Amino acid sequence: MLRAENITKRFSGVTALDAVCLEFQAGKVTAVIGENGAGKSTLMKILSGVYPDYEGQIWYKGNPVRFASPRDAQDCGIAIIHQELNLIPYLTITENIFLGRELTTRWGTLDKKAMRLRTGQLLDRLNLSISPDTLVSELKVGQQQVVEIAKALLIDSEVIIMDEPTSAISESEVEVLFRIIADLKKAQKAIVYISHKLDELFKMADRFVVLRDGKSIESGEMQGMTHDNIIRKMVGRAVHTIRRQAGFLSPKPLLSVENLCLKHPERTQENQLRNISFTVGRGEIVGIFGLMGAGRTELLETLFGLHSKRTSGKIRLDEQERYFKSPGDAIAAGLALVPEDRKKDGLVLGLDVRTNISLTNLKSIERNGLLSRAKESSLANRYITDLTIKTSSERQTARNLSGGNQQKIVLSKWLATHPKLLMLDEPTRGIDVNAKNEIYKLILQLADEGMGILVVSSELPEILAISDRILVMSEGNLTTELPANASEDEILKAAIPQTI
Amino acid sequence: MQISLQTYRPIILKFQSLIALLLLCITIGVLSDKFFTVANGWNVLRQISVNICISVGMTLVVLTAGIDLSVGSVLALSGAIAAGLLRNGIELPANNLYIGFTVFGAIVAGILTGSLLGWFNGWAITRFKLPPFVATLAMLTIARGLTMLWTEGFPITGLGDSFTFLGTGWFLGIPLPVWISGGIVLVTVLLMDQTRFGRYVYAIGGSESAARLSGVNINRIKIGVYTLAGALAAVGGLLVTSRLDSAQPNAGTSYELDSIAAVVIGGTSLSGGRGSILGTVQGAVIIGVLNNGLVLLNVSPFWQQVVKGIVILLAVIIDKSSAKGE
Incomplete structure (x- = not known):
């Protein structure tokens, strides 16, 4: 159904995907397995048209294709259901399903009746007994997921990609989801299933593809695989980093x-x-x-x-x-915390290096209640030297520095608090x-x-x-x-x- | 010509609003011989001093990525309270009590009123996580209504020479309102540039989450900023009341717009974190000169509004494109 050949994707020098080859078949659930950062989401974004810029070739039903946009991919029949659902909370189910594809009467007005009817049919098919006029904000997460699936079915998608679909839903909802997936399989759809939960994969998937460090490592039938087997394939890298010698630990x-x-x-x-x-x-x-x-x-x-x-x-x-x-x-x-999102939480990007470093520690550079520029400069320059921060000067705006140097600024501002x-x-x-x-x-x-x-x-x-x-x-x-x-x-x- | 423009580009960018102001003055001066006179100069400065007071406070608010729509009403209520207390004092016939107010006492009461209203804005915004637009819009109506109640809809006049001196007097050859607004500018520049408070205001506007993780008490700073904005609006209210020798119940209507315009023309970003007090002062002067010039040139008041709107648009467009060029 969908085949990718030698897909390579680079982000400003970093190779996220390296000659990835894989295949998704109609009527089968294929599990895409890999650690965080193995390249799963990048691959899915390429397949669904979010990244139109890549090397390699994608074949769809035997024809070469290249999607310019998510809409383009959807029109061909590839739908993706993201981990964070993309529904608009204050519109009804019908309005969400038909968003951007509204049916109109010959007068150019919305054909609400036809849309409502079609939505009802789709919800029936997915066993969701809820009025099509319900606001999405009133639905549970699992039900919202079903609405996303209905959206995919509306446009006759042949390939449905699900990214961590069970991460936010309850056990009973998972069962409903699995039943729907089984139905879709029978209808000869190709399902791509991304999940960390190996148990689920053993239950649902027919085939698997393992990604590791941006490469496709292995693919095959799920039958006969064991937990340990798969984990080994996921990890499988040579460990070449030198481990730390545990130092002396005080008992307290x-x-x-x-x-x-x-x-x-x-x-x-x-x-x-x-x-x-x-x-x-x-x-x-x-x-x-x-x-x-x-x-x-x-x-x-x-x-x-x-x-x-x-x-x-x-x-x-x-x-x-x-x-x-x-x-x-x-x-x-x-205590000090170097946060995960350094651009948003770690730094004030619009301020300069000096101001960012001193932010946690302004009391120490005060003189008679006023900030001392001289003290602030010497504080900033001490860390610029100690941590070899590459910046044209302490007055450089933090936004203009590379990720590594930005992180060193964040470390500096915390080290300054001792x-x-x-x-x-x-x-x-x-x-x-x-x-x-x-x-x-x-x-x-x-x-x-x-x-x-x-x-x-x-x-x-x-x-x-x-x-x-x-x-x-x-x-x-x-x-x-x-x-x-x-x-x-x-x-x-x-x-x-x-x-x- | 091309080469020299490129060479001077950074300088032009840095002083773009000053250059614009200069060009504006020259144009008006050429068209009207009344513009470049000493009397007119002081006149313009006195007129803009009220807007400068308000706009300095507005700048702080906008730097935290907020907005204060209530400044005009706060100005009116603070002026009216000061005028009312000065004229009538507080009478409590039941207890056979009468409290009279000196000029100084009335001024303090006016500024306290503005601070209290501003504090309330800040409290509502931080305590209930209200968007500043909504909270201060509510205050705009509340304070206006309170002004009407306090004045019963009539101006409070006859405030005495020592009070009107505030808005009309001269000191060392310079109008008193110019001294006052100048002093406010000086102190806030120092506050923003040299103190922890100022630094935290910029940090909160640049990234609230980063500021919070750095241990900044976001709520306290924000409440401080809105309180200060209210106090400065009150100072503006005292100046207006004193100049007119009358507290008008509808004083300061739509002043928030002139002050936001001054802030924006002065290059402060409405999304917070970027801008300066001195920029706002330039913005206020540009608006003041423009108002004055259009009057001197006998432009109809209707056209004056159109021109002012176009200037605001141009200023922001130029600021945006030059920010991109950096």
Whole structure:
């Protein structure tokens, strides 16, 4: 049905996909498997016309095709259902399904009757007994997903791509979804199914494709495969990074967390973090691994006082129980957080390097209540030199620097507060190899100087390279604690959600 | 010519509003011989000093990516409260009590009124996460209604020479309102440039989440900004009331538009984080000179509005394209 040959895609020098070949067949569910960053979403964006610019050839029903836009791909019969659903909440189901493809009468007005009728038929076919006039905002996530599928069926899609369709829906909704997928299979649609939940894949998929580091590693029949088999194919890289020698650990922990829970912001019965307990010692680097949605970022944010109203549990720093109402409290106690999205949360991009570095630390550069330019300059220049930040001057706007140098500014502004515990969320995402190594070196050096370090990463090699101890999270739980010499298989197994 | 323009481009960009102002003055001066006179010069400066007071506060608000639509009404209520207290004091016949107000007391009461209304704006915006547009729109109506209630719809006049001195007096050969607005500009430039508060205002406008993660108390800064905007609108209200020797119930109507115009012409981005007090001052002067010139040239008031609108559009378009060029 759909075949890709030697697809290569580069983003400003970084190769995201490297000569990927794969095939999706009619009447089959094909699972696309790979770690975070393996290239799954890039590939799907190419197949659905979001990235029209790539090397290689796509064949559709035996003809060469090249989609210029998502609309173009849809018109040919390829629909994608994104992890974040693309429905407009304050329009009805009918209006959403026909958005951009409205039927009109011969007077040019909307043919609401015909659209309503057709929507009703589609919903019937998908066993969703809800009025087509219902507002999408009133639907549950699972039902919204069904509406997305109805949208795909409306345009007679032959290939339906589902990106993590079960990540946000309940178990009973998953069953409904699986029934629908089985029906679609019977109707000879080609289903592409992306999921981290291996159990699901064993239940649903007929075939699999494994992507690793932007390459297609292997494809074949799902039958006869085992969990371990697949995980090995996903990981399968040679580990060439030098592991850290665990240093001396003082017996008293710097940070100890007991039964930390975080309530969901809307569904208050549910917890985003469930009874998390762990410790971090002085000079220790603790790595936290987890797949998308495991709660890693929420954990760091909670420790940093960002969700104080939804938090329960105990946080002890230096054996003193602490309660942080805001990041300001956490900073004052000696915590620092390098956030995941450095452009939005880490930096004020429109301000210059100097101002960004001093932002956390303005009190220290005050003289008689006024800011001292001289002190501010010397503070900024100290870190520009120490961390070898490549910038034309301290007055350069942060926006104009490369990702690696931007990240060094974020590190600088936190080091300037002399923290006891440094928390890093995906510290090397989108950073070139050289800057990456520099940042690793810096982290190791800081730990040697006695700082406690908590690193969140979705890159296994990163976690393995710098951690003294590894915590694995999955769906808001801390599933296991492993030593630094754990194998990638062990870590990944603990990270993959067990519920289905 | 081409080459020299390229060479001077950065300089032209940096001083574009000053250059525009200069060209504007020269054009009006050529067309009218009354423009370049000392009397007219002071006249223009006195007229714009009210807008400068308001616009300085507005600049702070806009720098945090907010907006304050209530400044005109806040100006009216603060002026009316000061005038009313000065004239009538507070009478409580039940307790057989009468509190009289000195000029100084009335001024303090006026500024407190503006601060309180501004504080309320900030509190509503941060406490209930209201869009600033909505919260201050509500305050626009509330404060106007309160003004009407306080004045019962009639102007409060006869405020005495020592009060009217504020808006009409001279000191060292310079009109008092120019001293006042100049002083306000000086202090806020210092505030924005040299203090933590100013730095946090820019950081919040540039990226609220980054500022929050850096430990900035977002709510406190925002409330401070709106309170200051209210206080400065009150100062404007005192100047207007004192110049006219009368608190008009409909004073300051649509002043928020002139002040937003000054902020925008001055190069402050409505999405926050970028701009300056001095830019706003230039913007206010451009609007003032334009108003004055159009009157001197006997342009009909109807056309004056059209021209002002076109100038605002041009200013923002030029600012956008030059920002892209950087």
